[in-house]
Amino acid sequence: MTDSNVHGQHPEPEGPGAPHRVIGTPSPAESRSMLAPAPEEEHPPARELPPAPDDEHANNAAKLVAACFILAMLAGLGFIACYFIFNDHSLSAVTRDNLALGTTMALAFLLLGAGATIWVRHVMPKVEIAEDRHPLRSSDEARAEFAETFKEGADASGFVKRPLIRRSLIAATVPVALAPIVLLRDLGPLPYKSLDSTVWRKGMRLIVYGTNRPITPAEFNTPGSMITIAPEGFQNDFDAMAKAAVIIIKMAPGQLQPPTRMNWTVNDIVAYSKICTHVGCPAALYEQTTHHILCPCHQSTFDATRGAKVLFGPATRPLPQLPITTNAQGYLVAQSDFREPVGPSFWERS
Amino acid sequence: MSVEKGLEGVGTWLDDRFTGAKGVRYLLRKIFPDHWSFLLGEIALYSFIILLLTGTFLTFFFQPSMTDVVYHGTYHNLDGVHMSEAYASTLNISFDVRGGLLMRQIHHWAADLFVAAILAHMLRVFFTGAYRKPREVNWLIGITLFTLALLEGLFGYSLPDDLLSGAGLRITEGVLQSIPVVGTYLAFFLFGGPYPGHVIIPRLYILHVLLIPGLLLALITAHLFIMTFQKHTQMPGKGRTNANVVGAPAYPYFAAKTGAFFFFTFGAVALASAFAQINPIWLYGPNNPVGISAGSQPDFYMGFLEGALRMMPAWQWVVFGHTFAFNVFIPALVPLGLIMTGAALWPFIEQWVTGDRREHHLNDRPRNAPTRTAIGMTTVAFYGVLWIEGANDVIADHFDIPLYTTTWIARFAIFLVPWATYVITKRICLGLQRMDLRTLDHGVETGIIRQLPTGEFVEVTEPPSDEERVVLEARPDYPALPAGGESAEGVPAPGMRGAVGRLRERAYKVVTESVPLEDAHANGHGDGHAIEGNGHGNGHGDGHGDGHAPAAVPSGGTEGEHPGSEGSPGQGEEH
Numbered sequence: 001m002t003d004s005n006v007h008g009q010h011p012e013p014e015g016p017g018a019p020h021r022v023i024g025t026p027s028p029a030e031s032r033s034m035l036a037p038a039p040e041e042e043h044p045p046a047r048e049l050p051p052a053p054d055d056e057h058a059n060n061a062a063k064l065v066a067a068c069f070i071l072a073m074l075a076g077l078g079f080i081a082c083y084f085i086f087n088d089h090s091l092s093a094v095t096r097d098n099l100a101l102g103t104t105m106a107l108a109f110l111l112l113g114a115g116a117t118i119w120v121r122h123v124m125p126k127v128e129i130a131e132d133r134h135p136l137r138s139s140d141e142a143r144a145e146f147a148e149t150f151k152e153g154a155d156a157s158g159f160v161k162r163p164l165i166r167r168s169l170i171a172a173t174v175p176v177a178l179a180p181i182v183l184l185r186d187l188g189p190l191p192y193k194s195l196d197s198t199v200w201r202k203g204m205r206l207i208v209y210g211t212n213r214p215i216t217p218a219e220f221n222t223p224g225s226m227i228t229i230a231p232e233g234f235q236n237d238f239d240a241m242a243k244a245a246v247i248i249i250k251m252a253p254g255q256l257q258p259p260t261r262m263n264w265t266v267n268d269i270v271a272y273s274k275i276c277t278h279v280g281c282p283a284a285l286y287e288q289t290t291h292h293i294l295c296p297c298h299q300s301t302f303d304a305t306r307g308a309k310v311l312f313g314p315a316t317r318p319l320p321q322l323p324i325t326t327n328a329q330g331y332l333v334a335q336s337d338f339r340e341p342v343g344p345s346f347w348e349r350s
Numbered sequence: 351m352s353v354e355k356g357l358e359g360v361g362t363w364l365d366d367r368f369t370g371a372k373g374v375r376y377l378l379r380k381i382f383p384d385h386w387s388f389l390l391g392e393i394a395l396y397s398f399i400i401l402l403l404t405g406t407f408l409t410f411f412f413q414p415s416m417t418d419v420v421y422h423g424t425y426h427n428l429d430g431v432h433m434s435e436a437y438a439s440t441l442n443i444s445f446d447v448r449g450g451l452l453m454r455q456i457h458h459w460a461a462d463l464f465v466a467a468i469l470a471h472m473l474r475v476f477f478t479g480a481y482r483k484p485r486e487v488n489w490l491i492g493i494t495l496f497t498l499a500l501l502e503g504l505f506g507y508s509l510p511d512d513l514l515s516g517a518g519l520r521i522t523e524g525v526l527q528s529i530p531v532v533g534t535y536l537a538f539f540l541f542g543g544p545y546p547g548h549v550i551i552p553r554l555y556i557l558h559v560l561l562i563p564g565l566l567l568a569l570i571t572a573h574l575f576i577m578t579f580q581k582h583t584q585m586p587g588k589g590r591t592n593a594n595v596v597g598a599p600a601y602p603y604f605a606a607k608t609g610a611f612f613f614f615t616f617g618a619v620a621l622a623s624a625f626a627q628i629n630p631i632w633l634y635g636p637n638n639p640v641g642i643s644a645g646s647q648p649d650f651y652m653g654f655l656e657g658a659l660r661m662m663p664a665w666q667w668v669v670f671g672h673t674f675a676f677n678v679f680i681p682a683l684v685p686l687g688l689i690m691t692g693a694a695l696w697p698f699i700e701q702w703v704t705g706d707r708r709e710h711h712l713n714d715r716p717r718n719a720p721t722r723t724a725i726g727m728t729t730v731a732f733y734g735v736l737w738i739e740g741a742n743d744v745i746a747d748h749f750d751i752p753l754y755t756t757t758w759i760a761r762f763a764i765f766l767v768p769w770a771t772y773v774i775t776k777r778i779c780l781g782l783q784r785m786d787l788r789t790l791d792h793g794v795e796t797g798i799i800r801q802l803p804t805g806e807f808v809e810v811t812e813p814p815s816d817e818e819r820v821v822l823e824a825r826p827d828y829p830a831l832p833a834g835g836e837s838a839e840g841v842p843a844p845g846m847r848g849a850v851g852r853l854r855e856r857a858y859k860v861v862t863e864s865v866p867l868e869d870a871h872a873n874g875h876g877d878g879h880a881i882e883g884n885g886h887g888n889g890h891g892d893g894h895g896d897g898h899a900p901a902a903v904p905s906g907g908t909e910g911e912h913p914g915s916e917g918s919p920g921q922g923e924e925h
Contacts, residue, residue, distance in 0.1 A: 083448055086448070089424040089446055090424060091424070091426075094424075094445050094451055097448065097449075097452075098451045098452050098455070098623075099624055099625070101448075101449050101452045101624070102455075102620055102621070102623050102625070103621075105452070105617075105620040105624075106617045106618075106620035106621035106624055107617075109613045109614070109616040109620060110613065110614065110618075112610075112613040112617075113612075113613030113614040113617055114610075115610075116606050116609050116610035116613065117607070117610045119606055120606045120607050120610065124602065124603060124606070127598050127599065127603055128596060128597060129597070129598075129599060130589060130594045130595070130596040131379075131381050131581075131594060131595050131596075132594050133581060133592075133593050133594055133711060135709060184539065187540070187542060188538040188539040188540070188541065188542040188543050188547075189538060189542075190538065191534040191537075191538050194544065195527075195544075228640055236432070238639050239543070239544050239545075239546065239547060241639050241640055242520075242545050242546060242639035243544070274640065278524065278659075278677065279520070279523075279524025279525060279528070279659065280520050280523060280524040280545070281517055281520055281521065281642055282640055282641065282642045284641070296642055296643070296646060297517060297646065297659075298659045298660045299660055299742075299743065299753060299757065300664075301754075310664060313664065313757075314659060314660065314661075314662045314678070314681075315664055315677070316664040316665070316666040316675070317666075343524075344527055344528060344678065345527070345666060345673045345675035345677075346527040346673060346675070347527075347530055347531055347532075347533050347673060348672065348673075349668075349672075350668060350671035350672070
């Protein structure tokens with residue numbers, strides 16, 4: 001029963017009482033207490049282990065362990081102290097507090113870890129035990145018994161014998177299982193045609209995003225400049241802006257070429273959707289010298305002089321051009337909504 | 351002694367009620383084999399505990415709401431700015447809750463560590479073959495845990511509703527929309543309408559703090575329970591067999607070690623959080639569908655998806671009024687799908703090919719399963735190219751390479767690098783096997799040079815120690831294939847017929863490819879001074895194609911195919 005042993009330890013002589021027993025050594029008797037006998041499967045391993053640390057070594061190591069733990073305690077106290085000492089709120093204070101709290105917390109944990117490691121490696125004896133494995137499969141008898149029990153139950157329930165019950169149960173389960181999925185229907189509205197259009201309408205003024213003011217061609221007359229535009233009245237409507245955001249670019253005369261729609265521009269000012277046709281990031285980077293519009297997310301590049309056609313990257317379609325003109329007061333306005341859906345491709349888009 | 355008193359008191363009280371003595375003792379004596387790589391899973395577990403603790407703290411202060419508020423808090427740079435309550439409360443946690451910034455940073459660092467540790471742990475399990483029977487289910491649970499961890503991370507860093515996380519959500523919406531047939535519906539259901547809407551943050555919040563952590567917790571529990579029940583695998587070593595488990599018992603040795611390890615993990619994360627700023631959301635500003643910053647990078651574990659999206663050529667079909675956005679849904683779904691599906695199926699493919707349906711508790715050294723190791727490294731290379739392309743703008747900037755050049759390189763590298771990695775890894779593994787064989791045959795070099803009476807200089811070698819010998823000789827022994835078409839009986843065995851049988855036969859040769867061990871010993875030219883680089887000639891280019899006698903060639907059917915194993919025998923001197 002007790003073929004177990006612990007390597008590298010010196011089991012104390014067996015005595016009548018459990019009290020001085022070292023963990024893992026054979027138990028003296030079938031005891032009623034918690035100190036139960038070892039299971040049968042443990043063996044000393046084949047590998048030679050270093051001897052247990054001698055007393056002096058262990059004593060020195062124990063002091064080191066205690067030192068680590070005491071320092072960890074001090075670090076923990078330091079954390080609490082820092083928490084209460086630093087109590088003013090400002091950007092610089094936050095940085096300092098974070099450093100103080102983080103350092104003391106890290107120290108406390110690292111010292112606890114160091115102490116425990118030294119404890120295991122230099123105070124505790126080296127122990128290695130081996131235990132036999134048994135195949136995980138049940139014995140043939142157990143399997144047969146299980147099969148029999150299972151079959152008995154199946155027979156008794158009539159699940160196999162009575163297809164009426166079985167089939168009606170399955171029939172009942174299907175709609176009940178579908179119900180929770182149906183419940184998810186109201187998570188959101190159906191898209192219908194909402195992705196095909198934006199809030200831009202005929203005569204709607206172009207508003208400079210940020211200053212919220214309309215703009216005239218005369219105010220926007222430096223070739224090479226680019227600004228972000230919102231449809232008037234929707235500057236703060238995120239849902240609308242997520243599709244309707246526009247950039248306008250002022251070109252030098254003669255730079256705009258087909259397939260740019262010239263009758264959709266005003267004084268060499270061209271308006272493109274800001275929403276990248278790849279996955280919808282704002283295509284916000286404009287390079288003056290090359291007239292490239294670059295989306296910073298996945299680097300789709302569009303040629304602003306040629307109808308924002310794709311020059312590079314994963315986008316398949318040019319940024320849609322917004323038809324613009326000027327109104328009676330001279331402000332830039334939309335001629336209409338975009339003539340095609342803006343933003344990323346989707347299934348229903350034709 | 352007080353231990354006895356405690357046992358008699360509390361122990362007896364508990365045992366009278368729960369019969370724990372035997373079972374708990376079994377757990378106390380549970381054996382933990384020792385190897386540094388077995389700690390990787392523990393890092394993941396402890397990161398998860400850190401995430402639960404810090405995450406709970408954060409929920410006390412975070413407001414998962416997209417209601418518009420005007421900020422008037424400690425961070426004056428954003429004073430008077432409109433933002434969502436979610437963003438405002440994250441600023442509040444960072445600047446006004448004492449220790450809040452530290453908890454946020456620990457939470458974020460621990461999340462990165464969690465995913466990194468899962469990745470490393472999965473690689474360890476794969477490369478050592480620890481997924482083999484009976485542990486396939488735990489392997490599948492692990493893959494599910496990894497997938498959930500990615501989702502949990504994505505949802506988590508979207509919650510602060512800053513500009514960077516807004517870009518992440520925008521990309522999520524674009525990717526969902528691209529999925530054929532159901533894409534727009536999925537996007538509208540997730541966002542409750544068009545992006546950004548007003549419900550995405552509260553929805554992601556409840557997924558992030560309840561549903562996914564609950565699933566993670568349940569699956570981690572199952573993972574650990576199965577591990578305990580099936581016992582650990584172990585690396586080869588003296589006295590370690592497939593039929594035993596050797597190591598330190600849980601109590602007190604492993605408990606103290608792993609406790610220390612928990613403290614180290616927490617300490618390291620706290621140290622990183624004290625000194626290395628992560629996700630300074632106040633610099634990005636509140637989310638805004640019009641704004642974006644250049645060089646936006648997701649957390650590292652999403653980088654490979656970003657890279658895939660960036661390198662994909664602009665392919666799209668419009669058929670019968672419907673758009674197939676290959677440029678989006680292929681990179682978004684295929685790389686991850688390939689890796690995850692491949693990983694999930696591999697244990698079963700390997701079982702089918704090798705016909706090995708025995709239990710395996712003794713791990714392989716990666717070199718001893720060259721094909722498996724090569725496949726693993728190929729996956730790493732595939733992932734790696736995607737991941738690096740995910741930071742191509744940063745690379746182009748730092749190394750002064752034109753941006754589009756980096757993408758073009760990646761478009762080729764995604765095919766060439768994994769292929770080269772496969773070939774090179776396999777060569778390295780076979781080379782390492784030959785080195786092991788040389789050590790077994792010729793001993794370990796001591797660095798001592800001796801002059802022979804003839805005037806010749808030789809290096810003195812020592813035979814490998816028993817422990818080393820056991821490690822070097824531990825090789826997987828694959829069962830022989832059922833007799834194939836050309837077998838003596840002339841009738842192919844079941845499962846070996848037709849095209850499927852031929853496929854399996856070929857796959858068997860590839861999967862079990864190894865430098866044979868037995869023949870090396872049979873030749874037994876154990877001299878003490880191998881000349882560098884001569885391989886060790888075993889001269890067995892013979893006896894091929896007459897069917898593999900299982901007893902003679904258990905380690906594979908590729909004799910005579912390696913240049914190094916065709917050399918003339920006895921390159922060294924006889925003693």
